[in-house]
Amino acid sequence: MIKYLDLKRINDQHDAELREAIGRVLDSGWYLKGEATRLFESHYAAFIGSRYCVGCGNGLDALTLIFRAYIEMGVMQEGDEVIVPANTYIASILAITANGLTPVLVEPSLETFQIDEAKIERAITPRTRALLIVHLYGICAYTEHIGDICKRHGLKLIEDNAQAHGCRFGAHTTGSLGDAAGHSFYPGKNLGALGDAGAVTTDDAQLADIVRALGNYGSFQKYVHDYQGRNSRMDEIQAALLDVKLKYLVQDNARRKEIASIYINKVKNPLIRIPMPERDSVWHIFPVFCDKRDALQSYLHEHGVETQIHYPTPPHRQKCYAEWNACSLPITEQIHSQELSIPCHQAMTNEEAEKVVCLFNAFTRL
Numbered sequence: 566m567i568k569y570l571d572l573k574r575i576n577d578q579h580d581a582e583l584r585e586a587i588g589r590v591l592d593s594g595w596y597l598k599g600e601a602t603r604l605f606e607s608h609y610a611a612f613i614g615s616r617y618c619v620g621c622g623n624g625l626d627a628l629t630l631i632f633r634a635y636i637e638m639g640v641m642q643e644g645d646e647v648i649v650p651a652n653t654y655i656a657s658i659l660a661i662t663a664n665g666l667t668p669v670l671v672e673p674s675l676e677t678f679q680i681d682e683a684k685i686e687r688a689i690t691p692r693t694r695a696l697l698i699v700h701l702y703g704i705c706a707y708t709e710h711i712g713d714i715c716k717r718h719g720l721k722l723i724e725d726n727a728q729a730h731g732c733r734f735g736a737h738t739t740g741s742l743g744d745a746a747g748h749s750f751y752p753g754k755n756l757g758a759l760g761d762a763g764a765v766t767t768d769d770a771q772l773a774d775i776v777r778a779l780g781n782y783g784s785f786q787k788y789v790h791d792y793q794g795r796n797s798r799m800d801e802i803q804a805a806l807l808d809v810k811l812k813y814l815v816q817d818n819a820r821r822k823e824i825a826s827i828y829i830n831k832v833k834n835p836l837i838r839i840p841m842p843e844r845d846s847v848w849h850i851f852p853v854f855c856d857k858r859d860a861l862q863s864y865l866h867e868h869g870v871e872t873q874i875h876y877p878t879p880p881h882r883q884k885c886y887a888e889w890n891a892c893s894l895p896i897t898e899q900i901h902s903q904e905l906s907i908p909c910h911q912a913m914t915n916e917e918a919e920k921v922v923c924l925f926n927a928f929t930r931l
Contacts, residue, residue: 567908567917569871570753574912579809583759586805596801598781605804606764608811609748612731614741615766617773620799621780624727624749627763628660628697630797631723631745634775635695636664637792640721645694648720650680650706651897653699655880657725660747661697669693670881670889672896677842678852679706681896685714695721700729700739702875703755703821703849704842707734707742715743723747726766728849730756731818740766750807755821755849756814762803817911821848824909827918828853832925837861838903850875851909853925858905861928865907868924873906 576583590601602620610618621627635641643665649657651670661668669688674681678701685696696715698706707724715722722743726732730748732739740746750762765776775792778785783794825848832839838854852875855861862872879901881889907921 567870567913567920569873569906569908570910571912572752572757575757575910576759578912579813582809583806586809587802590801590805593801597798599801601801601808602799602804605799605808605811608808609764610766612738612811612814613746613766614738615746616768617766617770619765619773619777619780620804621763621765621776622797622799623761624725624747624751624763625656625660626780626795626797627747627749627765628657628723628725629663630776630779631747631765631767631772632660632664632666632695633779634772635721637775637779638771641666641694644692646690646692647695647697647723648680648685648688648693649697650699650701651881651894652678652879652900653701653725654727654876655883655885656727656749657697657699658880658886666694667692670892670894670897672894673701673900675896675899677704677706677844678702678840678900679704679844680711682708682710682714685711686718689718689720693718693720695723697723697725698743699725699727700732701850702840702852703729703732703847704840705729705732705734705739705844705846707739712742721745727751727754729847730754730849731814732847733845741768744769745772750803755818755847756807756810758803759806760800760803762799762807763797764799818847820911821909822846824848824913824915824918825851827915827922828907828909828925831919831922834926834928836928837925848909850906852904852906854900854903855905856903858903862905864928865921865924870908870921870924872908875904875906876901 724746727749745767780797783792
């Protein structure tokens with residue numbers, strides 16, 4: 566079986582360094598808010614190109630804390646609107662609604678799978694305060710036009726960078742393109758921890774300070790609480806492990822691009838649409854699209870290839886957002902009904918990728 570994502574193979578490449586990193590934390594006797602976290606935050610900020618990095622518990626918390634910090638700063642208030650792509654993972658939207666803000670769903674482009682920049686301005690109202698772009702699948706969602714829209718309308722530009730560690734826009738790295746960005750280090754990410762972890766990056770010192778306090782029970786000083794905060798902190802072991810893996814992220818992403826190029830150049834089956842993005846991608850997910858997606862998934866499984874679907878049900882059709890269930894978002898619905906994610910990671914071999922190509926080109930089930 567070709568696994569969709571073989572985390573053991575990925576982490577085995579750095580086994581000795583990872584074990585050594587865990588040992589250093591154990592020997593230190595310090596497990597939260599220590600030197601390992603400080604070092605990783607410093608190194609990741611430098612990698613992203615931001616002035617500040619604040620570690621937290623996970624990617625959802627990272628986004629949630631950003632919006633909460635802006636509320637505490639008086640930049641936003643409950644009921645304000647945040648424009649967000651309709652085809653994102655639900656975490657992007659949960660972070661908005663958790664703060665009493667109103668998501669405004671905008672359809673993506675079928676060419677880029679990112680928010681359709683031509684539809685953003687018509688969604689802006691007097692209550693709009695921010696645009697949340699999502700670098701879905703690891704493809705850069707940012708454009709100069711999007712940056713210009715935010716400047717002209719005075720909107721905060723926030724990045725959901727959970728799937729795009731190391732992705733580039735010109736000379737810049739995603740996570741440094743807007744006012745703030747949320748990052749997830751869930752184990753399956755391009756930069757993955759061995760548990761949950763996340764971070765916020767920003768150039769705004771006030772925002773960084775408030776995010777850090779909010780994630781520490783609302784406290785800048787022990788037992789003194791300025792905000793009604795929460796417990797969302799990156800632990801020392803995850804920070805140490807991430808610091809090891811960060812050293813290899815660029816080469817790991819390059820390897821993912823090599824696997825992706827095999828698919829892009831060699832899959833010729835007209836029944837299967839292969840993405841050919843003009844924007845940079847680090848291929849956290851390699852999505853293909855097929856009218857007979859379920860049949861294709863079964864066919865691949867029968868022939869020893871594991872796949873996933875990102876995501877079977879769009880946010881506006883989820884029970885938790887029942888008020889949206891009757892909404893018609895046909896492009897989002899098409900993407901969610903046709904998308905199939907295939908193996909594409911740095912520990913994969915060319916031979917495995919070639920097998921997937923052969924299966925794709927032989928697929929005829931209608």
